[in-house]
Amino acid sequence: MYKILFIGLGKMGFPMAGYLSHQHDVYVYNRTKSKSETWRKKYSGQVLDSLSNDKNKFDFIITCVGNDNDLREVTSLENGCLNCIDQNTILIDHSTVSPKVVREIYKKLHELGAGFLDAPVSGGQEGAEKGKLSIMVGGSEETFNSSKEILKSYGTKIKYMGKSGSGQLTKITNQICIAGILQGLSESIYFMKQTELKPNDVFEVISSGGAQSWQMDNRFMTMVKGEFDFGFTVDHMRKDLSIAFQEAEKNGVTLEVTKIVDNFYAEIQKLGGNKLDTSSLVKRLTK
Numbered sequence: 001m002y003k004i005l006f007i008g009l010g011k012m013g014f015p016m017a018g019y020l021s022h023q024h025d026v027y028v029y030n031r032t033k034s035k036s037e038t039w040r041k042k043y044s045g046q047v048l049d050s051l052s053n054d055k056n057k058f059d060f061i062i063t064c065v066g067n068d069n070d071l072r073e074v075t076s077l078e079n080g081c082l083n084c085i086d087q088n089t090i091l092i093d094h095s096t097v098s099p100k101v102v103r104e105i106y107k108k109l110h111e112l113g114a115g116f117l118d119a120p121v122s123g124g125q126e127g128a129e130k131g132k133l134s135i136m137v138g139g140s141e142e143t144f145n146s147s148k149e150i151l152k153s154y155g156t157k158i159k160y161m162g163k164s165g166s167g168q169l170t171k172i173t174n175q176i177c178i179a180g181i182l183q184g185l186s187e188s189i190y191f192m193k194q195t196e197l198k199p200n201d202v203f204e205v206i207s208s209g210g211a212q213s214w215q216m217d218n219r220f221m222t223m224v225k226g227e228f229d230f231g232f233t234v235d236h237m238r239k240d241l242s243i244a245f246q247e248a249e250k251n252g253v254t255l256e257v258t259k260i261v262d263n264f265y266a267e268i269q270k271l272g273g274n275k276l277d278t279s280s281l282v283k284r285l286t287k
């Protein structure tokens with residue numbers, strides 16, 4: 001049994017920390033404290049009021065926060081969790097953030113003698129709730145091997161990708177795929193709706209053929225019904241795509257379709273859809 005601090009109880013972190021609590025001694029911390037209280041009512045564990053005043057030392061500290069600034073804050077000297085780290089601690093970050101930030105944190109923790117893995121996830125809110133995430137990991141292989149047991153608590157595909165930042169580079173590759181797939185799904189649903197085809201029948205047959213994807217399996221029918229109040233937000237997607245464009249520029253790569261889809265997401269934000277699921281891309285066409 002490990003002593004674990006989990007920081008960030010959002011759509012993803014809330015159930016992930018829950019899985020850990022079945023086997024480990026879990027402490028949780030979230031910026032908005034009411035979420036920690038809700039978590040404690042559902043799972044067994046302890047709530048921290050602040051990170052910087054805490055005197056506990058942890059075997060693992062796991063973060064699943066929003067963006068670069070959030071991760072910098074929870075790992076900063078002033079307000080972050082560095083008091084809770086000793087030479088045996090491993091920090092695992094599951095947020096999607098820039099490779100630059102995770103490399104900075106890797107260096108900082110390495111200097112303190114602690115381990116750090118960038119371990120972004122894929123599989124959505126559903127994957128987190130079912131404990132079936134794909135986890136792509138960067139950092140030292142030794143630290144990865146020491147962390148596998150923890151990652152198995154909510155991951156079914158766990159893969160070491162290489163040195164620090166490689167997890168985030170893999171996640172960017174994933175997000176570029178998803179942007180194109182969701183625009184394709186949006187256009188196919190828009191087309192289908194102009195015909196007399198029955199959506200259930202179309203879904204049944206094409207989701208068993210060459211067009212099948214996670215997005216089709218999980219989002220086709222909710223897109224048809226216009227349900228978007230769940231899942232992975234448009235704001236998070238635009239954050240991820242901005243990281244993709246920065247990294248693409250560094251590598252001399254042009255992401256033509258991804259740029260178009262990013263502009264479509266900006267239109268969804270203008271319609272007030274910042275917190276809607278990314279499948280709300282179809283709203284531009286069916287509004």
Ligand code: NAP
Pocket residue numbers: 007008009010011012013029030031032035064065066067070071073074094095096097121122123124125231232233236
């Ligand atoms: P979310 O619902 O916005 O949750 C983020 C959580 O982090 C919130 O509870 C937030 O607290 C907390 N937080 C942020 N900054 C903090 C700080 N400085 N101190 C303490 N807590 C802090 O986001 P999510 O959907 O769970 O996603 C989390 C990360 O995973 C993101 O990087 C996202 O891109 C990635 N991701 C998400 C999905 C998905 O389907 N949702 C899938 C794969 C990857 P508050 O309660 O105060 O806001």
